[in-house]
Amino acid sequence: MSRILMRSAMSQLENPSAIDVVMNNLIGDNTGNMIFANSVMRTLMLEDTIIDTMATNHRFSKEEIANINENYDYFIIPLANAFRKSFQKELRHLTHLISGLQIPCIVIGVGVQTTVTDDLKHSFDFDEDVKNFMTAVLEKSSMVGVRGPITGAYLKNLGFVEEKDYTVIGCPSMYMFGDSLPEMKQTELTPDSFVSLNRKIELKPDLHHFLMKCTKQLPNYTFVPQGIDDLRLLYLGKPISRERFPKIPESYPEKLDHDMLVQNKAIGFVNVPTWLDFLRSVDFSFGSRIHGNIVSVLAGTPCYIFVSDARIKELAEYHNIPHMLAKDIKADTNIFDLYEKADYSLIQKGHKERFDHYIKFLELNKLPHIYQNHDQRVVFDEKMNQLTVPKPILPFSAIPLEEQMERLMTYHEYVDEKHEEIKRLNKQYSNLSKRYDSLVNESEIQLAKRLMKKGLKRFQF
Known part of the structure; x- marks a missing residue:
């Protein structure tokens, strides 16, 4: 049995409600993040595989890192344009986490954010953070999968070697359905087309x-x-x-x-x-x-x-x-x-070859996947088919009054729950603060006594 922890704001298998997704930002700012996370999870989920997800937008404590080491076999990191200035802080959090982990940490897709005219040979503010991140990841995996040749050229300029440190795999979302893609239903485009x-x-x-x-x-x-x-x-x-x-x-x-x-x-x-x-x-x-x-x-x-x-x-x-x-x-x-x-x-042209390269990348990093056995069940699809997923979100101003009322009631219930949660957390904080103050005062008193015995008359509390 494999126990996988994957970086993602949510798992589709948890089937969160629309209000949970919207209010808790379970899309990580962009619904596009759902697509490649889904694809990676579908590919890696065997019958005896457990995949949990977590966000990485905070600095992990020693206890959190120890818990991951104890409970998981792999840490899977699908990323989008993570090499950018606005992601530097989280990239540092990831680097700190990966450095403390003792399990394989595999990056399945990552890209650099730049303009189409940027000269990749000049330096970016995030260069050192990217170097540190890549170095940490390569200590815990065989190779990093990058989204395209532009990101590859950027990493090469930083001193990393193609097909040794990184390889171009494209976006994992394109391999959602394996080595084939649906045929395009191209019809005549007219002013009446939907x-x-x-x-x-x-x-x-x-x-x-x-x-x-x-x-x-x-x-x-x-x-x-x-x-x-x-x-x-x-x-x-x-x-x-x-x-x-x-x-x-x-x-x-x-x-x-x-x-x-x-x-x-x-x-x-x-x-x-x-x-x-x-x-x-x-x-x-x-x-x-x-x-x-x-x-x-x-x-x-x-x-x-x-x-x-x-x-x-x-x-x-x-x-x-x-x-x-x-x-x-x-x-x-x-x-x-x-x-x-x-x-x-x-x-369609070249898709199978790109998919085969993607699979070789997964296997190079010793990741079990559903394509190892062509008769393998697609466990992820089976689980998704059992769910009744939330409907799409239509504009509030365009839905019937009954639906507007339902959304508002759901929202206020959500807000009330959060207020109660904040009250509980404030109470816990107050109790912890009192205990902390008590411990600090006792420690200062004991320290003062010791210092006074040594004749340090000037000690001030």
């Missing part, structure tokens, strides 16, 4: 403008946001924070009164099955989100990515997903032309 749009707030104005121009050409669209702030807006009507996002374009839903929400043209997901089902129902998916479009690939629906940074570029190129650089969009760029000219068969 399409899915994905984007995020932090895009350049020109890209926002182009994507909204596309919605004028394809008015039967649904926006699929992925950020935690977007989900909170959809679920409860909480406006997106201008403090966190100072530049929100007018075309982006910021409050409940936005036309896109009032007209019920947005939908959010808190689990993978409903996301896949939705994208199976559309004719085309397009936008700036890498995982929003990877889900489309997994659903067998054509997609097109407008690449805004290097992390998306290296994955789109590695997996042959149709794309173009956002900076190359011109005034006459037409979404219909892009759809017609895209060769969706290329996604």
